Amino acid sequence: MSRIPRFLEHLKTGFTAEAVSAARYRAYAVKAEQDRQPNLARRWRSLAEAKDALAIEMLQAAEQVRGLHADLGNALSEERYENDILYPKMIRDTGGASGNEHTANVFLRVVAAQKEHLRQLESLREETNAAEGDVALPAGVDRGSAASAPES
Numbered sequence: 001m002s003r004i005p006r007f008l009e010h011l012k013t014g015f016t017a018e019a020v021s022a023a024r025y026r027a028y029a030v031k032a033e034q035d036r037q038p039n040l041a042r043r044w045r046s047l048a049e050a051k052d053a054l055a056i057e058m059l060q061a062a063e064q065v066r067g068l069h070a071d072l073g074n075a076l077s078e079e080r081y082e083n084d085i086l087y088p089k090m091i092r093d094t095g096g097a098s099g100n101e102h103t104a105n106v107f108l109r110v111v112a113a114q115k116e117h118l119r120q121l122e123s124l125r126e127e128t129n130a131a132e133g134d135v136a137l138p139a140g141v142d143r144g145s146a147a148s149a150p151e152s
């Protein structure tokens, strides 16, 4: 197996570090909300967004963001790997008599959610094979603040 160049490895490590920080800060924001500290929650979320931006910058610098088909292909193979190999292995490892039932259940819920994500990615790929230009935005997908999102 050929090793990836050192600078790409570092960009990947930086991407993962900042992406993890962003997710962690969002978890802290949820906790702050539960503790009725909405301003603290906003501060965590705002920091999380800044971390996302750094993560994005490093993934782009690593040339890992290449557009439609390459990105979908990557997302699909990541989800398949996690669903078919990563989580099942961890579930086997944490379940059972000597294991941690609670953790095993967390992983089971994650896999169930991931299967739905995989289904969405697959239908996205079918749509993009058929569509010219942008894909449609089904009901239930947050329109967000994307400048190009049409009013409907």
Ligand SMILES: [Fe+2]
Binding pocket: 078, 079, 082, 114
């Ligand atoms: Fe995933």
